[in-house]
Amino acid sequence: MEGRQRRSFTEEYKRQAAELVLSSGRSMTSVAKELCLRDSVLRRWVEKLRQEPASATWHPLTQAAPVPADQASEIARLRQENERLRMERDILELDCFLYLH
The missing domain is CATH 1.20.5 (Single alpha-helices involved in coiled-coils or other helix-helix interfaces)
Incomplete structure (x- = not known):
């Protein structure tokens, strides 16, 4: 029986997923389910984001034009x-x- 292939994610994706949890007010479980991730994986990403200095925290770009x-x-x-x-x-x-x- 073959094991599941491990998925890899870019640092930007991890940061955006963690930011979604922090900025949306939604539960980590609902965000993890939407992104097809395990809660524990997303929780690690969120904790890593929280530990970063404020200047290093990713902020989504605001749209200047519609x-x-x-x-x-x-x-x-x-x-x-x-x-x-x-x-x-x-x-x-x-x-x-x-x-x-």
Whole structure:
């Protein structure tokens, strides 16, 4: 039986994920689930971010100009597709759970 391949993430991704937890007011569990991460992994990233000096902390860029309409529509389409795929995944997980139990 082959083991799962370990995923690797860029430092920027780790920082953005940790910042999402700190700035969104959402639970670490919900953010981890959304990003398909284990709570413990995200918790390490958040703790690392908290330990960094304030000057080294990543801050998201503010948008100076509005998003063009074509990009906004693409973002909306991708969000809808993402939601549909999450629902399909959840249904498949439930089917698998029910089958195994």
